[in-house]
Amino acid sequence: MSVTAAAIPGRPVQPPRTAASRAAGLTLTERVAGQEQVLPAPLLGLLVSLHRAIEPGRRERLAARRERQAFYDAGGLPDFRQDTAHIRAGDWKVAPIPAALQDRRVEITGPTDPKTVINALNSGANCYMADFEDATSPTWRNLLTGQRALAAAVDGTLAFEGANGKQYRLRPFEEQAVLIVRPRGWHLDEKHVRIDGEPMSGGLFDMAVFAWHNARALAGKDRGPYFYLPKLQCMEEAELWEAALSHVEAFLGLPHGQMKVTVLIETLPAAFEMDEILYALRDRIVGLNCGRWDYIFSYLKTFRAHPSRVLPERGQVTMTQPFLKAYSELLIRTCHRRGAHAMGGMAAQIPIKDDPEANEQALARVRADKLREVTAGHDGTWVAHPALVPVAREVFDAHMPTPNQHHVLREDVQVGRDDLVRTPPGTITRAGFENNVEVCVRYLAAWLDGNGCVPIHHLMEDAATAEIARAQLWQWLHHSDPRGRHHAGSPLFLADGAPIDFALFERTLAALPVRLGSAGNLPGAARIPEAIALLDELTRACQLVEFLTLPAYARID
Structure with a gap:
């Protein structure tokens, strides 16, 4: 299977109208040019x-x-x-x-x-x-x-x-x-x-x-x-x-x-x-x-x-x-x-x-x-x-x-x-909270646009690093804000004394487009509004979603 870049599958083409591509109980629900070479x-x-x-x-x-x-x-x-x-x-x-x-x-x-x-x-x-x-x-x-x-x-x-x-x-x-x-x-x-x-x-x-x-x-x-x-x-x-x-x-x-x-x-x-x-x-x-x-x-x-x-x-x-x-x-x-x-x-x-x-x-x-x-x-x-x-x-x-x-x-x-389960001490700064929001949105936008490896603030973010940011937001908010699923009556605070609650999350999300500027040169820039909506949905969910790529996968192709 010798190919050069020019022979790599290109724009999707429509499958035959009569039936999907089938073989021995198998159905391919999508087609791209050159697919038969990859999947004989x-x-x-x-x-x-x-x-x-x-x-x-x-x-x-x-x-x-x-x-x-x-x-x-x-x-x-x-x-x-x-x-x-x-x-x-x-x-x-x-x-x-x-x-x-x-x-x-x-x-x-x-x-x-x-x-x-x-x-x-x-x-x-x-x-x-x-x-x-x-x-x-x-x-x-x-x-x-x-x-x-x-x-x-x-x-x-x-x-x-x-x-x-x-x-x-x-x-x-x-x-x-x-x-x-x-x-x-x-x-x-x-x-x-x-x-x-x-x-x-x-x-x-x-x-x-x-x-x-x-x-x-x-x-x-x-x-x-x-x-x-x-x-x-x-x-x-x-x-x-x-x-x-x-x-x-x-x-x-x-x-x-x-x-x-x-x-x-x-x-x-x-x-x-x-x-x-x-x-x-x-x-x-x-x-x-x-x-x-x-x-x-x-x-x-x-x-x-x-x-x-x-x-x-x-x-x-x-x-x-x-x-x-x-x-x-x-x-x-x-x-x-x-x-x-x-x-x-x-x-x-x-x-x-x-x-x-x-x-x-x-x-x-x-x-x-x-x-x-x-x-x-x-x-x-x-x-x-x-x-x-x-x-x-x-x-x-x-x-x-x-x-x-x-x-x-x-x-x-x-x-x-x-x-192995000992929890480390530390703080949550305003910059750390805002960075988690930004990383989640920018990574999700790029991922939805087909890019799974994204440079953000001189770090190469992938699904694993974005998952930390996403899960931390959920954990902080749901254990701190009375509206959270696991609120235990002990609110969390930023290092500057501000409470960590959904109001802070809402303000940070609302300010993000301005923080990113025109965003025209960012990977997946056109999908940033969709990424903001998805992060908002995942963060408010009563239970931490197992992987962000599961609900996001339904939105690609």
């Missing part, structure tokens, strides 16, 4: 068989999530499982890590559009996580464009010409970052693909389409295929991925365990099941990752009904806070005991081109964060921009002369339940 009939057969094998289990696990959240809403706390104590106590290790993934000291993340794919693979990073989840707005065109771009990158033919005529070409294969693909999480549907009348799992679609087109070629190059698995909450969800990956391997005639995975520990419940997740995927897993932004969001969501666990503004919730330090160090100890990588988190900073002093201050924060990670024992880290690759590499090269740090066992780390 044999691949549709794989999607059908995969859906039928895995969908019942997915529905069961999503129901279990709702039951678990009801337990937390009633005052319960997550904890280590008694029924899996034998796994945590057992003496076992994961399968050997392939040579291409032994050294992952710097990884870059980003969406799957052709320009980003080329820049990321050429960035000098060890690995590139091509993100169909938090950094991609899942319009049908975006998804198929991303799949075609990645397939062209795998066979070395991807090219792109910018609007200014600039040409983008891939470096030789041996100079490229190792490709790792992140499909969507279990909670997200792919509404454009319906099988037996049901929407397909978005993550299964992403994984299976990529594997169909690229697995054999990547296996021949000793490059996988490799995947990052997001937002797991428990061992059983990992077992479901194991079943899905094994199904695709069998369908494609690949040996069991050919497809390797790294799991993001980015939900609070998963922090209590790291051993169990490694064990469930032990034939193919190579590491765990501190997905810290989603992890903070998950803390907020898990304790949405707990007035005693309100977090300060997100700028104060750093990895030096005790509950986050405990989580990251437990991850290092757990992974290294099992022979797996312990990957660090993402630096969201992007270059500040017009202010050298501010740019150096931002880079100093990145260096300090990466120094914390490498000296703690992490085997690698993430950055969001190519300019940060050499910054992170310099720190890791200076302190990690070996390909990884599996020898750093961190047996000094002793983490219990209370360490």
Whole structure:
């Protein structure tokens, strides 16, 4: 499937009037030009068989999530499982890590559009996580464009010409970052693909389409295929991925365990099941990752009904806070005991081109964060921009002369339940409140317009970081204002003494268009009024909506 940017799916075309596109119980509800190349009939057969094998289990696990959240809403706390104590106590290790993934000291993340794919693979990073989840707005065109771009990158033919005529070409294969693909999480549907009348799992679609087109070629190059698995909450969800990956391997005639995975520990419940997740995927897993932004969001969501666990503004919730330090160090100890990588988190900073002093201050924060990670024992880290690759590499090269740090066992780390759920102190400033509102609106507007990765105030915001801002607004208001769902009679105040209530939220929303100016040059500028209305709806809802991308998904395509 060799394509250049010119051959990437373009404007949608109308499907035939007689019937939607069907194959063996499958219906495609949308069409774009060139779609048949991305989704040929044999691949549709794989999607059908995969859906039928895995969908019942997915529905069961999503129901279990709702039951678990009801337990937390009633005052319960997550904890280590008694029924899996034998796994945590057992003496076992994961399968050997392939040579291409032994050294992952710097990884870059980003969406799957052709320009980003080329820049990321050429960035000098060890690995590139091509993100169909938090950094991609899942319009049908975006998804198929991303799949075609990645397939062209795998066979070395991807090219792109910018609007200014600039040409983008891939470096030789041996100079490229190792490709790792992140499909969507279990909670997200792919509404454009319906099988037996049901929407397909978005993550299964992403994984299976990529594997169909690229697995054999990547296996021949000793490059996988490799995947990052997001937002797991428990061992059983990992077992479901194991079943899905094994199904695709069998369908494609690949040996069991050919497809390797790294799991993001980015939900609070998963922090209590790291051993169990490694064990469930032990034939193919190579590491765990501190997905810290989603992890903070998950803390907020898990304790949405707990007035005693309100977090300060997100700028104060750093990895030096005790509950986050405990989580990251437990991850290092757990992974290294099992022979797996312990990957660090993402630096969201992007270059500040017009202010050298501010740019150096931002880079100093990145260096300090990466120094914390490498000296703690992490085997690698993430950055969001190519300019940060050499910054992170310099720190890791200076302190990690070996390909990884599996020898750093961190047996000094002793983490219990209370360490992982301890709420940090802090404040909520007026600037922090207003910034949360602005980030939510600007990100939602861009996402609705098809852009899932948005630079705001020199930080690369994606769904995870926007979720923190959105969940904090809900938490602060519903625990502080008498009109809130969980008001406990103890109002919250800004650092300047002003009450945090819905009147403050209304004033901030009303002032936002003026604050943004004409907004004509912002991503998704035309959808800012819609984003304001959606944030208002989500914030006033009696219950914190699980993910902002769920109601927003109904508004795209």
